Amino acid sequence: MSAVETSQNLTPSQAAKLRRTAWYRQPRFSRLWAMVALGVLLALVTGEQGNTRDIFYSLETTFTGGGLWVCLALTVGVWVLREFAGDGLKGLAEKAKPGTVAPLAAVRGRFQADKRLRWGLIVLALVLALAIPSMVERYWQTVLVDQIAIFVLLAIGLNVVIGWAGLLDLGFFAFFAVGAYSTAFWTGRLPIEPPVVLNPFWVIPIAVVTCLLTGLLLGAPTLRLRGDYLAIVTLGFHEIIYLVAKNADGVTGGPQGARMIPDFSIDFAGISYKWSIDPLPYWYLLVFFIVIVIILFSRLEHSRVGRAWTAIREDEIAAAANGVDTVRFKLMAFAIGASTSGVAGVVFTSKYGYINPEVFPLLQSILVLAYVIFGGMGSIPGVLIGAAALVWLPEALKDYVDPSDRYMYLGALLVIMMIYRPQGIWPSRRRQRELKLAEQGIGDADAMSEPAGGKF
Amino acid sequence: MTTDVTSESAAVGGPASDDADLVLQTWDVTLRFGGLTSLDHVNLQMRRGEILAVIGPNGAGKTSLFNSLTGAYTPQEGKIVFRPKDGGEKSLLGSKPHIVNRLGLARTFQNIRLFSALTALENVKIAAETRLKAGPVSIMLGLPNARKAERLSDERAHRLLKFVGLEDKLNEIAGSLSYGDQRSLEIARALATDPQVLLLDEPAAGTNPTEKLELEQLIRRINTELGVSVLLIEHDMRLVMSVADRVMVLNFGKKIAEGTPSEVQQHPAVIEAYLGSSAEDAAAVQEVIAEHEHESASDTEDGQ
Numbered sequence: 001m002s003a004v005e006t007s008q009n010l011t012p013s014q015a016a017k018l019r020r021t022a023w024y025r026q027p028r029f030s031r032l033w034a035m036v037a038l039g040v041l042l043a044l045v046t047g048e049q050g051n052t053r054d055i056f057y058s059l060e061t062t063f064t065g066g067g068l069w070v071c072l073a074l075t076v077g078v079w080v081l082r083e084f085a086g087d088g089l090k091g092l093a094e095k096a097k098p099g100t101v102a103p104l105a106a107v108r109g110r111f112q113a114d115k116r117l118r119w120g121l122i123v124l125a126l127v128l129a130l131a132i133p134s135m136v137e138r139y140w141q142t143v144l145v146d147q148i149a150i151f152v153l154l155a156i157g158l159n160v161v162i163g164w165a166g167l168l169d170l171g172f173f174a175f176f177a178v179g180a181y182s183t184a185f186w187t188g189r190l191p192i193e194p195p196v197v198l199n200p201f202w203v204i205p206i207a208v209v210t211c212l213l214t215g216l217l218l219g220a221p222t223l224r225l226r227g228d229y230l231a232i233v234t235l236g237f238h239e240i241i242y243l244v245a246k247n248a249d250g251v252t253g254g255p256q257g258a259r260m261i262p263d264f265s266i267d268f269a270g271i272s273y274k275w276s277i278d279p280l281p282y283w284y285l286l287v288f289f290i291v292i293v294i295i296l297f298s299r300l301e302h303s304r305v306g307r308a309w310t311a312i313r314e315d316e317i318a319a320a321a322n323g324v325d326t327v328r329f330k331l332m333a334f335a336i337g338a339s340t341s342g343v344a345g346v347v348f349t350s351k352y353g354y355i356n357p358e359v360f361p362l363l364q365s366i367l368v369l370a371y372v373i374f375g376g377m378g379s380i381p382g383v384l385i386g387a388a389a390l391v392w393l394p395e396a397l398k399d400y401v402d403p404s405d406r407y408m409y410l411g412a413l414l415v416i417m418m419i420y421r422p423q424g425i426w427p428s429r430r431r432q433r434e435l436k437l438a439e440q441g442i443g444d445a446d447a448m449s450e451p452a453g454g455k456f
Numbered sequence: 457m458t459t460d461v462t463s464e465s466a467a468v469g470g471p472a473s474d475d476a477d478l479v480l481q482t483w484d485v486t487l488r489f490g491g492l493t494s495l496d497h498v499n500l501q502m503r504r505g506e507i508l509a510v511i512g513p514n515g516a517g518k519t520s521l522f523n524s525l526t527g528a529y530t531p532q533e534g535k536i537v538f539r540p541k542d543g544g545e546k547s548l549l550g551s552k553p554h555i556v557n558r559l560g561l562a563r564t565f566q567n568i569r570l571f572s573a574l575t576a577l578e579n580v581k582i583a584a585e586t587r588l589k590a591g592p593v594s595i596m597l598g599l600p601n602a603r604k605a606e607r608l609s610d611e612r613a614h615r616l617l618k619f620v621g622l623e624d625k626l627n628e629i630a631g632s633l634s635y636g637d638q639r640s641l642e643i644a645r646a647l648a649t650d651p652q653v654l655l656l657d658e659p660a661a662g663t664n665p666t667e668k669l670e671l672e673q674l675i676r677r678i679n680t681e682l683g684v685s686v687l688l689i690e691h692d693m694r695l696v697m698s699v700a701d702r703v704m705v706l707n708f709g710k711k712i713a714e715g716t717p718s719e720v721q722q723h724p725a726v727i728e729a730y731l732g733s734s735a736e737d738a739a740a741v742q743e744v745i746a747e748h749e750h751e752s753a754s755d756t757e758d759g760q
């Protein structure tokens with residue numbers, strides 16, 4: 001890697017030539033210049049926003065402020081570490097490898113192996129999830145309900161489609177829109193009249209069924225497609241839903257959308273409760289739904305259905321040759337995955353009180369996908385962590401960086417993550433094995449491509 | 457030239473005694489890829505309970521025949537009929553692969569296609585479960601029938617892995633098993649679907665001599681203990697000659713001979729096909745002919 005290392009296997013004449021080369025032309029120093037340039041770039045993009053009155057304002061503040069030095073110190077520091085201590089660090093890692101595992105992997109290993117520990121951690125997480133929100137500010141409570149819990153539900157659903165069945169869906173947020181508009185329809189807030197006006201609470205099962213059916217509707221024509229082609233079709237599906245919501249004024253209310261969607265309330269079998277502007281009751285309700293969905297879905301994961309999905313993902317031809325009805329299971333993945341969006345859509349709409357097409361831009365579909373990949377495709381703890389962490393990040397940065405820059409940091413994090421840890425934070429065991437086998441040249445870890453080996 | 461031999465050789469195998477006895481039958485199956493004809497009017501008759509071997513030089517169309525039988529390819533011409541144990545006739549031409557499997561034809565692949573990131577047990581369970589009925593709703597609710605299905609598939613998978621001799625490798629990752637074990641696992645997975653006909657595509661390829669012997673035993677046991685008819689593609693002549701009841705020879709997509717192993721060995725067209733393709737194969741054939749010379753008399757009587 002470094003110049004020191006390569007010089008060891010040089011012939012004498014090459015070494016002499018290298019000695020004659022100017023010092024600044026050694027590869028090590030070209031890397032230094034690259035890092036310095038990166039530092040300056042970093043200072044520029046993380047620095048002050050420009051403005052139109054003084055076009056040099058941004059440049060000026062960047063080069064006179066302290067941010068530049070911080071960025072340079074950071075990048076040059078990385079260079080020093082890699083060039084001069086790289087071998088040492090690598091040696092350390094190598095030495096540590098046989099006996100020990102990376103800390104996170106160790107925790108995960110224990111979590112998967114030890115049943116008591118697992119239940120302990122699950123109960124702890126649940127207790128924390130119920131206790132902590134009542135102690136934080138109102139703002140964070142709203143973030144938890146309106147964003148984190150909703151996106152966690154969506155990520156769990158998308159995980160079924162992409163993580164388990166291996167179908168790349170770029171339009172997943174469209175199902176959320178379906179759930180939201182179902183709520184508006186059944187509560188009588190759309191231009192068309194529903195047969196009966198319901199409270200949002202009773203719309204949940206209806207929305208779930210509607211999303212299931214929409215999932216089937218999308219699934220059916222795309223079954224022959226895989227990978228890139230499927231991704232494009234699902235992208236188109238999202239656009240269609242978005243444009244219908246925006247332009248079918250007579251049905252969806254057009255750009256205005258729907259307003260005054262009532263809050264949740266139950267008045268049933270002696271229980272009577274009304275959710276209102278306080279976010280906490282919504283939070284408990286959502287935690288309840290998330291727990292239910294996780295229980296149901298993890299049963300599926302370890303059942304014949306989950307195994308059939310894995311089989312299809314790994315080798316569709318072999319799966320079909322062994323009697324797996326690939327069409328049926330793919331449709332099932334689409335439908336079951338979409339169903340969580342129904343729940344999320346209803347709760348969100350009812351809590352928020354109004355919707356319009358701009359709540360459902362394509363970006364949201366891409367973000368949900370990013371959460372799933374970031375957390376670890378195919379693993380429920382992974383997508384929980386991924387969605388929660390990535391939704392939290394821009395909110396947490398709000399006070400420290402320019403608001404319009406927030407998603408840039410999210411993007412940078414995703415890029416770094418995909419380079420250094422493509423399997424995600426908490427990958428599933430199956431996924432991890434797939435990646436490992438792919439490294440050894442067996443099998444194909446890429447969920448989106450055709451299975452390896454065209455010939456039967 | 458070869459066509460003459462074909463019509464002659466059809467007689468060598470003897471006409472099928474009774475149609476109901478044939479578990480699998482094809483008429484004039486022809487499969488083309490653009491200008492290339494990889495199957496040319498192939499007539500196959502497979503009797504219930506027999507081990508029928510398909511041999512031929514590389515590129516003869518053996519795998520294409522399997523793919524046509526199992527629905528992976530749809531031949532342009534011809535008829536394929538499967539007669540299940542409980543009567544009736546099913547046309548297989550152009551059926552979907554999973555339907556063909558459900559009817560009772562299971563297969564393995566020439567280049568092993570396991571679910572390599574799953575364990576051996578999970579691989580077999582996936583196949584076993586395609587015969588069970590437990591929908592997603594009953595699984596999510598943990599209903600008794602879902603639990604029962606899980607238990608049944610588990611039992612079945614354990615039994616089959618024991619049958620092929622992988623009982624101590626249940627929880628190993630399929631992709632990290634040895635070549636021979638992967639081939640056995642693929643056979644176990646195919647057997648898990650409870651087939652009436654098992655199609656094995658070069659199961660001995662890449663295995664060592666001990667594994668080859670075990671495989672020979674395994675094929676016999678599948679045939680006798682489980683009562684499964686076996687259609688076997690194999691390049692290893694010794695294995696073919698010792699295990700097969702009858703042999704069918706393909707060359708350039710055409711059937712050039714059919715009959716008992718000893719009849720086929722002496723067939724001039726077969727010797728020519730092999731001499732023309734690979735000296736090694738031809739030598740193997742000659743060797744086996746010499747070895748089985750004295751047995752052939754009794755074999756010929758069986759065949760007719």
Ligand SMILES: Nc1ncnc2c1ncn2[C@@H]1O[C@H](COP(=O)(O)OP(=O)(O)OP(=O)(O)O)[C@@H](O)[C@H]1O
Nearest residue numbers: 489492494512513514515516517518519520521566
């Ligand atoms: N999908 C395909 N597309 C085009 N040509 C094909 C295809 N499948 C098979 N062929 C051709 O059909 C012919 C027969 O191939 P096949 O794989 O059936 O031979 P084989 O007898 O199984 O050979 P081997 O002993 O090498 O496995 C070959 O010429 C092959 O190139």
Ligand SMILES: [Mg+2]
Nearest residue numbers: 518519520566
């Ligand atoms: Mg072949």
